[in-house]
Amino acid sequence: MLDPGYVKDHLPDVEARLRTRGFDPGPELAELAACDAERRRLIPLVENLKRDQKTAGEAVARAKKEGRDAADVVAASKTRAAEIRELEAALEAVEARWRERLLTLPNLPHESVPVGTSAADNPEVRRWGTAPSFDFEPKPHWELGAALGILDFERATRMSGARFAVLSGAGARLERALIDFMLDLHTRDHGYREVEPPFLVNRAALTGTGNLPKFEQDLFRIAGDWDLFLIPTAEVPLTNLHREEILDGRLLPLKYTAYTPCFRSEAGSYGADVRGLIRQHQFDKVELVKFTTPDSSHAELEALTRDAETVLERLGLPYRRVLLCTGDMGFASAKTYDIEVWLPSQQTYREISSCSNTEAFQARRAQIRYRADGTGKPQFVHTLNGSGLAVGRTLIAILENGQRRDGSIAIPPALQPYMGGVEAIEPGS
RNA sequence: GGUGAGGUGGCCGAGAGGCUGAAGGCGGCGGUUUGCUAAACCGUUGUAGGGCCCAAAAGCUCUACCCAGGGUUCGAAUCCCUGCCUCACCGCCA
Numbered sequence: 427m428l429d430p431g432y433v434k435d436h437l438p439d440v441e442a443r444l445r446t447r448g449f450d451p452g453p454e455l456a457e458l459a460a461c462d463a464e465r466r467r468l469i470p471l472v473e474n475l476k477r478d479q480k481t482a483g484e485a486v487a488r489a490k491k492e493g494r495d496a497a498d499v500v501a502a503s504k505t506r507a508a509e510i511r512e513l514e515a516a517l518e519a520v521e522a523r524w525r526e527r528l529l530t531l532p533n534l535p536h537e538s539v540p541v542g543t544s545a546a547d548n549p550e551v552r553r554w555g556t557a558p559s560f561d562f563e564p565k566p567h568w569e570l571g572a573a574l575g576i577l578d579f580e581r582a583t584r585m586s587g588a589r590f591a592v593l594s595g596a597g598a599r600l601e602r603a604l605i606d607f608m609l610d611l612h613t614r615d616h617g618y619r620e621v622e623p624p625f626l627v628n629r630a631a632l633t634g635t636g637n638l639p640k641f642e643q644d645l646f647r648i649a650g651d652w653d654l655f656l657i658p659t660a661e662v663p664l665t666n667l668h669r670e671e672i673l674d675g676r677l678l679p680l681k682y683t684a685y686t687p688c689f690r691s692e693a694g695s696y697g698a699d700v701r702g703l704i705r706q707h708q709f710d711k712v713e714l715v716k717f718t719t720p721d722s723s724h725a726e727l728e729a730l731t732r733d734a735e736t737v738l739e740r741l742g743l744p745y746r747r748v749l750l751c752t753g754d755m756g757f758a759s760a761k762t763y764d765i766e767v768w769l770p771s772q773q774t775y776r777e778i779s780s781c782s783n784t785e786a787f788q789a790r791r792a793q794i795r796y797r798a799d800g801t802g803k804p805q806f807v808h809t810l811n812g813s814g815l816a817v818g819r820t821l822i823a824i825l826e827n828g829q830r831r832d833g834s835i836a837i838p839p840a841l842q843p844y845m846g847g848v849e850a851i852e853p854g855s
Numbered sequence: 856g857g858u859g860a861g862g863u864g865g866c867c868g869a870g871a872g873g874c875u876g877a878a879g880g881c882g883g884c885g886g887u888u889u890g891c892u893a894a895a896c897c898g899u900u901g902u903a904g905g906g907c908c909c910a911a912a913a914g915c916u917c918u919a920c921c922c923a924g925g926g927u928u929c930g931a932a933u934c935c936c937u938g939c940c941u942c943a944c945c946g947c948c949a
Contacts, residue, residue: 469905473918480918483930487873496929503929672865672902804902 427528427790434462443534446541446752454527461524468517475510479503529633530640533787535752536724536761542751548764549751554735555744557768558827566771567825568702571597573833574853577703588700589692589707593821596851600824600837601710603844604817605685608712608737612814616733618683618714623663625686626654631666634792636758636784643693646707656689660713661811668717668794673807675798679718679726683814686711703818704776710817716810717794720786723808724761727783731763734779734814741838743823744768746775760785765815767823778819781812 433440437455444451482503489496540549571577576597582590593601612618626648632638632655637645646656657663664682673680688711699705714733718726731747738745750762759782766775786806789795795804828836828850835851842849 466905469918473905476918479929483873486929490873500929505929507929 427787428531428534429786429790430462430528433458440534444532446535447532447755448543448753451531454531458524458527458531461520461527464520465517465524468513468520472510472513472517475506475513479506479510482506526639529791532757533760533784535755536783536785538724539755539761540749540751541753543753544751545754547751548748548754550746551749551763552735552747553744554739554746555742555768557744558770560770560829560831562831564770564826564829566702567822570825570829570833570835571703574835574851576600576851586707589705591703591706591818596845596848597821599845600821600841600851601817603841604820604824605710605712607740607841607844608814608817609683609685611737611740612683612712612714612733616681616736618681618733621664621667621682621684623657623660623667623684623686625657625663625689627657627662627666628654631662631669634669635662635665635788636791637662640757644691646689646691657686658690659688659711659811659813660684660686661715664713664715665788665794665809665811666792667715668807669792671794672804673717673794673796675719675796678796678807679716679722682715684713684715685817686713703822706818709819712814712817714781714810714812714814717796717807718810719796719798720805720808723783723785723810726808727761727763727781727810730810730812730814731765731781734765734781734812737815737820738765738767738778738823740840741820741824742840743820743827743838745778756780756782758782758784758787760787763812767819768827769823770826770829776819777816778823779813779815781810783808783810 428440433455437459441451441455444455482499485499486496486503489499540547542548565573568577568579574596576593576595578592578594579590582592609620613620629638632645637658645658648654648656663686664684667682668680687708689708692705692707695705703709714730716726716730735745735747745765745767748764748766750759750764755762762780762782764777765779765781767778768774769776785808788809789806794807794809796807797804824838824841825835828838830836830850833853837845837849837851
C-alpha cells in the first residue's frame, strides 16, 4: 500500500511513476482523490456532532445527579444520535472505497529501476560461470528424469492432474538434499534464522503481502467453512511473522529462511512450460525474508541477492542476474532482481530466483513497524524477500547441466555429502 | 467436538451504564540525591485519524480505540448477540 499522505501531496509524481508500470493509473488515482476529499469533508462533521453528543451526555448526568429534569437535552441528543448514525454510514462507505483503491494500487518503482515494458527491457547486470559444452545433444530434464526412473509425470497426472510431478528414488533424495543444502548455507553462512511456518494462511496475511485482494485467482483456497489459502510462497508466512508488531530497531535487520512447498493455480498460463518441472501447481522453495530499516533496505537487497546467487556458485551452476524493468516487476515490489540459471536443453537462462525490496509497501499493509533505538515514534520497516532458491528448478539445472553421454548425472561436489556421498545418479538408481 | 473460566495500556492488575484514556503496581524515559552502584523522592510515559498552525518539526485542539464485529441507550470498558483467541478438564486423533 502506498502512503496515502504522499499520494495526496505528490499526485503528478505518483501518476508518472505508476504509469511506467504499463497501465494508466489516472482513473484510479482520480477516484482515490475524490474519496479522500469526501472523507475529509465528512470526518469533521461527524466529530463535531460526537463532541456535542458527549457534552450533552455530561449535562444529562449532571442534571440527574442534581435531581433536575433533562428531557429536552435527551430529546435533542436523540435527534443528534440519528444524524450521527447516518453520517457515519456515509463515511464508512467512502472509507471502504478509499481503502479498496489504495489496496489495489501497485508499489512505486525505485528510482534505480529502468523504465521498460517487458522482460526484453530487463538489463543483465551480472553473469557467472560458463555454459557447459557437450559432445552430444543435451536432453531436456523430463527425458533425463524419465530415463533414470526418478521423475514421473504420468502417475502424478493420474492422481492429481496436469502440472504435478512425482519424484522418486534418487530424484526424491536430490530434492531433499537441495533443501538441506540451501537451509544449511543460509543459516550457517548467511545468518538467517530457520523457520517452519504454516502452509495455510488467512486472508489478512495474504492482504499484508499484496496477494489479496487483487490476485485471488492465482491462489488455491481450501473448501469448506475455512477461508484459508495454500501459501503461494513462504514469503507470505515469513513476512506475516511480525504483522501488527512494533519491532525494536536495534534488532534489525531480522533475517528468516524457510523451506515450504508452494501452491499456485497458474491461472492464465495455460500454454507456457507445459512440459517438465518448470511450472507446477506445487513446488518446493527455500525462501529468504528480511525486515530492515528504510535507510539500509537497498543495501540489504544487494546482500540478499548475493545470498541466493551463492547457492548456484556452490553448486557450479552458471547463471546471470537481471534487473527487472518497471513494466516487468511484481505488484508489491519497488525493485527486483531475477536470477536466471542456464538450461542447456533450452539454450537459455531461466528464472530460478526473484529478489525484491517492497520497501514499506507490505509493512504498511501488514502494520509492521519499528522504533529506532527502541523508543520514539514507530515507523514502517522495509520488507524484502527472495528465493534462495526454487528447489525444483535447481534440480532441473543439476540434471541438465550435469548430464553425461551415458544418461547419468554428475552430482556437484558441494551436494555429495547431502546425497550420502554419491557422485552421480546412474540409470536404475 | 463437549463443559467451564477468561481476553483491560510495554507487563501485571482494578473498574460492573455517565465524574474512566481508564485506579494501583512494575517496567521505560527525564530529573533530584550520590565517590560509584543501589535505594529513595519528583515528574513523565499508548496508537491512529481529523482540524488549527505550517517550509518542516514542535505546539494547540477534537474524535476513535479496554480481543473483533454488530446491537440496546441521550450516553457502553461496563448490558445483549455473533465471531475469534487463550487456559483447564473430558472426548477423538497424527
